[in-house]
Amino acid sequence: MTPARNELEALLLDMQAGSLDPENFARRLLDQQVFMPIRDEKHNIAGFQLSTKAQPLVVEDDEGNRVLITFTAPERAKAFVADYPGFGGGLLTEVSWILHRIGADMGLSINPGQEPGFDFDADMVAMMASLLPELDQ
Numbered sequence: 001m002t003p004a005r006n007e008l009e010a011l012l013l014d015m016q017a018g019s020l021d022p023e024n025f026a027r028r029l030l031d032q033q034v035f036m037p038i039r040d041e042k043h044n045i046a047g048f049q050l051s052t053k054a055q056p057l058v059v060e061d062d063e064g065n066r067v068l069i070t071f072t073a074p075e076r077a078k079a080f081v082a083d084y085p086g087f088g089g090g091l092l093t094e095v096s097w098i099l100h101r102i103g104a105d106m107g108l109s110i111n112p113g114q115e116p117g118f119d120f121d122a123d124m125v126a127m128m129a130s131l132l133p134e135l136d137q
């Protein structure tokens with residue numbers, strides 16, 4: 001089994017081992033930080049996003065569902081984003097921040113194709129979003 005590199009990976013491993021029930025996993029996940037690859041802008045400082053409208057990496061799964069890609073750490077993203085030119089940058093943000101902004105009917109993947117990793121379908125994402133307090137406008 002792969003050792004956890006950080007608190008989020010430990011949480012994923014606990015969930016996969018069955019030592020954490022899904023609701024507690026979801027509640028604890030909300031405050032965890034993930035690395036979200038975003039499209040690089042031309043003529044900028046490497047890794048520094050100029051616009052306020054970051055374009056995250058969204059892929060389609062085999063069934064045609066849109067999935068937002070995130071990682072437990074920036075170094076975990078390198079091999080994956082190599083297949084997606086222009087996504088060399090990224091930002092660290094809380095899962096709750098993403099859930100407040102994610103599109104309807106969109107899944108979320110943490111460390112796709114890696115261990116530990118986890119894929120949330122759109123229904124699971126909506127369930128996690130329902131655990132969030134309302135944002136002040």
